[in-house]
Every structure is written in structure tokens, then in C-alpha cells.
């Protein structure tokens with residue numbers, strides 16, 4: 495990613511807003527936080543929204559506000575960033591880890607169904623990489639068993655599942671605005687959307703020490719506040735989000751086109767969903783070799799995520815359950831994320847694709863790409 499390229503066009507406006515906030519010295523939960531709350535809630539099409547400190551706190555607060563606690567099991571994919579699982583554990587529940595679907599590497603609804611027990615209280619589908627999880631069968635399963643659905647939408651701001659945005663599909667959803675996310679702050683921030691006003695109200699209480707007035711504490715809460723600088727920055731970036739997401743989709747489509755018919759396996763979004771490509775992972779058999787080769791050509795890569803949650807040491811000795819992991823185990827040894835950000839140029843995409851194909855299929859006459867350019 496190239497964060498400087500994203501900052502350049504908004505630099506002057508951001509500095510003006512920051513100067514204004516610092517002149518007024520209203521630094522926490524002020525007018526920008528309130529306005530951003532309204533604007534992002536409307537953007538998601540959700541009934542209610544609360545801005546918080548980060549995506550992990552957001553998921554924790556959403557789960558607790560939905561009634562998840564000790565004695566409950568929560569079903570989540572093992573293939574996710576570990577924060578998903580941490581939030582479940584911090585809520586006092588037992589994570590039940592399930593496999594993902596091969597095309598999108600998001601939760602397999604059939605596996606989720608097989609994991610339901612009398613103790614199950616909630617399901618946490620993760621819209622990983624910006625690909626919406628297959629929500630209809632998950633919501634149907636939840637209806638049948640009276641379970642809450644809390645979407646982890648940390649990587650999926652603006653994605654659509656059918657005609658609805660991620661974050662407006664389940665009972666509640668959590669977002670991360672970590673600075674590398676598609677909608678990134680200048681540090682840390684997060685968000686909870688909720689269907690039920692009581693859930694949003696509980697998140698508000700959890701966010702600010704359970705305050706109902708300056709000296710009264712209704713519940714034992716936390717400090718999940720968002721500061722004004724983050725909120726002001728996010729308001730500016732939100733205005734351009736849809737345009738940035740279009741660029742990501744165009745870039746992903748170009749990569750996919752260039753890799754068509756090759757041994758580079760790409761993810762496929764469901765025809766009824768509109769992903770937002772927070773990342774662009776491909777699958778290759780010699781992942782480590784490819785990473786080293788691309789590095790020689792000045793191309794940065796990442797692995798999201800090489801060790802699934804069910805094999806993390808953090809869960810050793812902690813209650814959790816784990817189902818069959820065939821797809822997850824096959825994927826985690828092969829996935830590698832290629833450069834993906836809105837400002838990526840056509841030449842850069844060609845350059846990356848050509849180098850990937852040179853390595854994966856030596857001798858193949860790949861895309862007619864420039865020979866020397868940093869991506």
C-alpha cells in the first residue's frame with residue numbers, strides 16, 4: 495500500500511481541520527465524532543452506529559451488547575486476523591472455529607451449521623479481504639436457532655452483499671479504521687453498527703465507563719472513546735471512499751484478467767456481491783519462493799494469514815473448539831497478498847503481474863509490462 499499517495503490530495507484540508515480542533519481543544523467525543531457517527535451510519539445504511547477506539551474493542555462491545563458472555567459459544571472462521579477471536583475470548587465466550595469456502599476464504603455456512611450446539615449464542619462471519627461472507631444461509635441458521643449475528647467488517651467498509659452493505663446485515667457489526675484499512679484513520683479508531691437501539695446504547699455505555707451523567711456509572715464499562723482528530727480525518731476520507739473502492743475493484747479486475755488461465759489462483763467473489771478488495775491475495779504453490787523473487791524486483795507482499803486461529807499458541811489451554819479445516823489448511827500455505835491500493839497505476843499492475851507470472855510459469859510470455867518500475 496502507499497499511504498502517502500492517499501494523504502497527498504487531502505493534506506491541506508486535514509491540517510486546517512486539525513488546527514481548528516487544537517485551537518478549540520475539544521479533543522474527545524466532540525462534534526466531529528458525533529458527525530462521523532451519523533455519516534458512517536448513514537453510509538452503511540444501518541439504523542444505529544457508535545464510533546469507538548478500534549476494531550477489536552468494537553467487536554468485543556458489539557458481542558457483549560448482543561448478550562454474549564460466559565457459558566456461550568461463538569462460531570467464527572479460523573482463517574481471520576486473530577483480533578476476531580480475541581474479542582470473543584474477552585467477552586467470556588468460547589470460540590468455535592470453522593472452515594472457510596474456497597472461492598472467497600470466508601466462513602463456510604455449512605460448517606457453521608455443523609458447529610451449532612445448545613451453548614451457541616452468536617455467529618461472527620468475517621468479510622475477509624473485503625469479500626462479503628455468504629450471509630443469507632448464516633442469517634437463516636441464526637433465525638432457526640435464535641442466535642445473534644455480529645459481522646466482523648473490519649476489512650469491508652462499503653462492500654455489498656446483494657443490495658445491502660456489509661455492516662447492515664446482521665444484528666450488529668464491527669469496523670476497524672486502523673490506518674491501513676480501506677477507510678483508515680491517522681492511528682486507531684473503530685465503529686459498531688446495530689439494528690436494535692438498545693444494542694447501540696449498551697455499546698455507548700461500554701465505550702465511556704458506563705457513564706449516564708458526569709458522576710454516575712450505570713455499568714462497569716471501558717474506555718473505548720474515539721478522539722476528535724481521528725473522527726475529523728475519517729470524515730474527510732469517507733467523502734472519497736466510494737471512488738477509492740471503485741479504483742480497488744478496477745485494479746483487482748485487471749490483476750484477475752492478467753492471471754487468467756495461469757497457475758496463479760485468484761479469489762472469486764460471489765456474483766451477487768460487490769467486494770472492496772482490502773487485500774488482493776493469490777494462491778501459488780511456492781509462496782515463499784515467489785515472495786523472495788518479487789522482493790528482488792522491489793515488489794512488496796504480505797501474508798494474510800499464515801497461521802490460522804486454531805493453531806495459535808494463544809488458544810492453547812483455553813477453551814475452544816475446532817472443526818474440520820481442510821480449505822483453511824490448504825490455503826494458508828499458498829496465499830500471498832500482492833500490492834493493492836487505489837492509487838496503483840496500470841503500469842504498476844502490469845509490472846507486478848509480469849513478475850508473478852515470470853516466477854510461476856517461467857517462459858510464458860506474460861503481460862507486455864514495463865521492465866523496470868517499482869510497485
Ligand SMILES: Cc1ncc(COP(=O)(O)O)c(C=O)c1O
Nearest residue numbers: 548549550575577578648670672
Ligand atoms: C478481520 C479483522 N478483525 C478485527 C480487526 C481488529 O481491528 P483493530 O486493529 O482496529 O483493533 C482487524 C484489523 O486489523 C481485522 O482485520
